Amino acid sequence: MRYLPHSPADRAEMLAAIGVGSVDELFSAVPASVLSTFSPDLPDHQPEFAVEAHMRALAGRNHAAGDGPFFVGAGAYRHHVPATVDHLIQRSEWLTAYTPYQPEVSQGTLQMLFEFQTQVAHLTGMEVANASMYDGSTATAEAVLMARRITRRDKVVLSGGLHPQYRDTVVTYLSGEEGLTCLSPSPEGQGDIVDHIDEGTAAIVVQTPDFYGHLRDVPALARAAHEKGALLIVVVTEIVSLGLIEAPGALGADIVVAEGQSIGNPLTFGGPYVGLLACREKFVRQMPGRLCGETVDAQGRRGFVLTLSTREQHIRREKATSNICTNSGLCALAFSIHLSLLGETGLTRLARLNHARACALADALAAVPGVEVLNESFFNEMTIRLPRAAAQIVDALAARGILAGVPVSRLQPGEPDVDRLIVLAATELTTDADIAALVEALKGELA
Incomplete structure (x- = not known):
């Protein structure tokens, strides 16, 4: 939705329609003690094309789920939507x-x-x-x-x-x-x-x-x-x-x-x-x-x-x-x-594919020195324990373009014995190349 500013004539017409003489009078019910007494330090106004260019530059800094290996789950999952x-x-x-x-x-x-x-x-x-x-x-x-x-x-x-x-x-x-x-x-x-x-x-x-x-x-x-x-x-x-x-x-x-x-x-x-x-x-x-x-x-x-x-x-x-x-x-x-598009058979196949991808991920992670997979059972998500703080490892892998899951300490700050844990998910969109990239990067960070 685009922002279309009102002209002074537009504002005057609206104020007249509600019987108010000015914008200050419109907000007269607000106590003076809670009104701001300073001017916010905002940049000067810009033409529309310049604002659009600025917003595109900000959006370009995002690392979307499809931009590289992605193992983030923890309640929200990347699946293919037709x-x-x-x-x-x-x-x-x-x-x-x-x-x-x-x-x-x-x-x-x-x-x-x-x-x-x-x-x-x-x-x-x-x-x-x-x-x-x-x-x-x-x-x-x-x-x-x-x-x-x-x-x-x-x-x-x-x-x-x-x-x-x-x-x-x-x-x-x-x-x-x-x-x-x-x-x-x-x-x-x-x-x-x-x-x-x-x-x-x-x-x-x-x-x-x-x-x-x-x-x-x-x-x-x-x-x-x-x-x-x-x-x-x-x-x-x-x-x-x-x-x-x-x-x-x-x-x-x-x-x-x-x-x-x-x-x-x-x-x-x-x-x-x-x-x-x-x-x-x-x-x-x-x-x-x-x-x-x-x-x-x-x-x-x-x-x-x-x-x-x-x-x-x-x-x-x-x-x-x-x-x-x-x-x-x-x-x-x-x-x-x-x-409806999946049907019962399609949903079952999708679930089996998710579990198979997770099994491949678990096997690959278990072979990394210093990594312990905590799950005896899982569907498409699992928890691993690292030899040092998980949040630091996740940040380091993110710098390499690999989103390696969610450090448990991010969602449970202050809880004992969770700072070395990462929750990872694999879905039907997880490839062998994604798993290999994660494993190699993890080995490098833990070496």
């Missing part, structure tokens, strides 16, 4: 109103969301899914609130393998409230969340594959939680893994939340993304967000409507099921189109 997805999301059938409260003019959006919900329910092995959330972290926090409403208990236990940013989001949501237990980081899969479950526990939150790449024993966790009357919330940050790993719903999960970015949505410098939330049908009345359903019109023709929406409670905000009153419509559309 050009068909970008073409189809721009078709007029989907360009309906932002909020589909008028079904007669929103059938494209509503049907897409209905299909999206069906796909998410199948992927997660659950009975019902909503029309998406903002992202995986807020979906996790909403699932925690949902579990507390269902069980009428307060205690929630977060696994040490939960993504640190997801944990922080839950902490923010429950700020000032009691009952939240955050277990210590478990880079080697250690720690037993089962020991923290008691009769006052509303839910345990477990990620699989977890932040460090480990696969967790979901059935055992489900049994332990259910024996105490608690719910099991399973978090999936790499949704492609469900093409190969059994669905959490089939393993005993009560609520499944996930980040759907990997399907249909590029990295885009961190967002927007699309949160997935699915649950047992008996919990649907406590599910946040909105739910699209199927019906028939007066002539008996198939149609779609908003069946449930927490926005209906917005006039009683403190009593609302959720105060997230929307969904990530465009990202959900991209997800649904890409998954």
Whole structure:
């Protein structure tokens, strides 16, 4: 969107329309004590072409994921998104109103969301899914609130393998409230969340594959939680893994939340993304967000409507099921189109290819002197331990054009025993040449 400045005549006309004599009068309600008393040291104005050239130069300093070997994951993953997805999301059938409260003019959006919900329910092995959330972290926090409403208990236990940013989001949501237990980081899969479950526990939150790449024993966790009357919330940050790993719903999960970015949505410098939330049908009345359903019109023709929406409670905000009153419509559309193009067979092949690339990466890293791979199990992500500070190694490799993963200390500053750890991911876009370049550069830095 281009910036088009207003002329003095434009400003005068707008001020007159609202009955204000000047811009200063417009802001007269702002106390003088909070107004700035200095002039910002900004450069003189420039012509449009000069500003564009400056912005292009700044953009040229970025090192994009496709510019070289790329092993960054930790909740957002580089996958191939077919050009068909970008073409189809721009078709007029989907360009309906932002909020589909008028079904007669929103059938494209509503049907897409209905299909999206069906796909998410199948992927997660659950009975019902909503029309998406903002992202995986807020979906996790909403699932925690949902579990507390269902069980009428307060205690929630977060696994040490939960993504640190997801944990922080839950902490923010429950700020000032009691009952939240955050277990210590478990880079080697250690720690037993089962020991923290008691009769006052509303839910345990477990990620699989977890932040460090480990696969967790979901059935055992489900049994332990259910024996105490608690719910099991399973978090999936790499949704492609469900093409190969059994669905959490089939393993005993009560609520499944996930980040759907990997399907249909590029990295885009961190967002927007699309949160997935699915649950047992008996919990649907406590599910946040909105739910699209199927019906028939007066002539008996198939149609779609908003069946449930927490926005209906917005006039009683403190009593609302959720105060997230929307969904990530465009990202959900991209997800649904890409998954439709893949189909079940395609998703399975994509997942197998991701795992094969990760196996090749793990084998290559394990052969580097001084590198220890901590995972006995993984999907497409793993954690390694180096003989010295990981952040320094990552920075040195970045200077060589190799993005070698995420130092754990970046997301868990101050935690003990994490400063030498790196989380790395491999996807279908990771080549043998990428792995070889990483290995050789790593050997050089560790020599």
